[in-house]
Amino acid sequence: MPVNILMPALSPTMEKGNLAKWLKKEGDAIKSGDIIAEIETDKATMEVEAVDEGILAKIVVPEGTADVAVNEIIGVIAAEGEDAKAVSTPAKAEAPKAEAPKAEPVKAEPAKVEAPKAEAKSAPTPQVTAESGINTGGKSVSGDRPFASPLARRLAKDAGIDLARVQGSGPHGRIVEKDIEAAKQGGAAKAAPASAPSAAPTAKPAAAPLAAGPSDEQTKKLFAPGSYEEIPHDGMRKTIARRLTEAKQTIPHFYVTLDCELDALLKLRAELNAAAPEKDGKPAYKLSVNDMVIKALALALRAVPDANVSWTDGAMLKHKHADVGVAVSIPGGLITPIVRDACHKTLSQISNEMKDMAARAKARKLKPEEYQGGTSAVSNLGMFGIKDFAAVINPPHATILAVGAGEQRAVVKGGQLAVATVMSVTLSTDHRAVDGALGAELLQAFKGYIEKPMAMLV
Structure with a gap:
């Protein structure tokens, strides 16, 4: 079945990004590791790497589009044997809502009768790789595929280094260029330690809001019309x-x-x-x-x-x-x-x-x-x-x-x-x-x- 390419989260704080450029066009064959697009964040321009093989069937979000939300579908890959032309543009996926069971009429009795509580079953959350943003329908397309930058993957492939045995020093354990260079110099990569299970996130108390200042319109009224130029804030x-x-x-x-x-x-x-x-x-x-x-x-x-x-x-x-x-x-x-x-x-x-x-x-x-x-x-x-x-x-x-x-x-x-x-x-x-x-x-x-x-x- 077709695989959705999602807008990737290229940093822990990223919420939106600009789809600067597609490096592949519809109908192009894609191999694992190919750079398929460039994403602009508020700080840098990053590459999006494919982790699946197939044909780029649809470009959903055209290049040059600004403020594309993380996990939004930006393209679709047709798997091997599928007709790329027959792939339709997907609608925005929404997690199915749990339905409460219909309560049946209960006859009045001396004892108090409680209606059974509905158990909401949460839908499996699709997993998204940090580098490619490809929706895998709840299953990791890479299994235990190491978390590494595109450059590190290319350098490791050229040097014949097994990424699974390299310990990353980048943010969140990401394997970066200097880790590959260290593995080359050391002759053998260090085995990466097993990651400890992550604890459930604890909700932080909201900071007390500051006193509200004047609104945008109130501020503009302080100046004469035509005496200023309005420049929208960028990311x-x-x-x-x-x-x-x-x-x-x-x-x-x-x-x-x-x-x-x-x-x-x-x-x-x-x-x-x-x-x-x-x-x-x-x-x-x-x-x-x-x-x-x-x-x-x-x-x-x-x-x-x-x-x-x-x-x-x-x-x-x-x-x-x-x-x-x-x-x-x-x-x-x-x-x-x-x-x-x-x-x-x-x-x-x-x-x-x-x-x-x-x-x-x-x-x-x-x-x-x-x-x-x-x-x-x-x-x-x-x-x-x-x-x-x-x-x-x-x-x-x-x-x-x-x-x-x-x-x-x-x-x-x-x-x-x-x-x-x-x-x-x-x-x-x-x-x-x-x-x-x-x-x-x-x-x-x-x-x-x-x-x-x-x-x-x-």
Whole structure:
């Protein structure tokens, strides 16, 4: 029977997406692993991979369609031996409602008679693969097929690696490119541990609503007709607004600020850039102050492990690695690519990785595992001449470091007035997880690495 292709959920928070492009047309043969479409989320453009074989019989949602809900039917595959032309466009599937049995008339008797309670039988929920979004009618088309990105599948196939024996390090255990590379280097992939049964989700109490502000129409009436242009919010801007509103409503922010002298760091940076080897006629790396800030924060988190945490209602998550997100401005919004295990990477690795991710972020080509998660973040507005500011924490982080501009200021050294290049930084902390004293300790450790930068090279 025909198999429905559903709009996939490409991240845990995705509710809608734009069907940007079909890479197959009606009548094309499809093999397992083929990339059949491109989906745009609020953050990136992702590929949809087929897990079944057959003929693309119908394209239900044309390319260019915006705000397609997750699990909505976007196409139909005709199985082997079926006539693709005979496949009809499916209607929206709805779970059958349980019918209460009709009550039969009961004669009046002295004793109280209770009507039997109707037992509603829930219909089996169709399973949808995270990568392809193909409706399998309640049965997994892949059985125990590992959860891996399309790129990881192709790399594993080329290298002859069994994905079932690779342990994923991406979000929700997803196998990503670096897991395949690690399997290649190790000679044998690590066996993935059996996953524990997931507990039933617990309903969270709704947050108390804020006082209602003026409606859209009331706000528009405050301005003269024709004095403004109305620009509808896109998906990214809506997501940013929702997440930051939730952050300020649910996270008790606490702020600590201090000044760091940059002269030693600037001198070391210039020396390292001057000594950079050439590759294809260009320097192999060009370090920025922000690259060194990322490294210093990662080392500070390693030095103060109690601050490298995330808050949950049931427990504190104490992270084993310092994964530092970096706020990158892109057209229409902001995204935070993550430098994984930054404390163990060289400055040149961090620099080249950030340049690559920033370029792909602006083109909306980042994968979810490259911007989801992380243990802390850096937001740098120094290039705009901003002296200091306080950043909003981005869950699940418990901290974020706001970095201002380095500028020459008068300082006192040994009782004498001197001039130094000084940078102000403000650490925002989730006071539930990182209190004032712990935040100050983390910021002091960061200051130590900035003012004595040679420690970042050993």
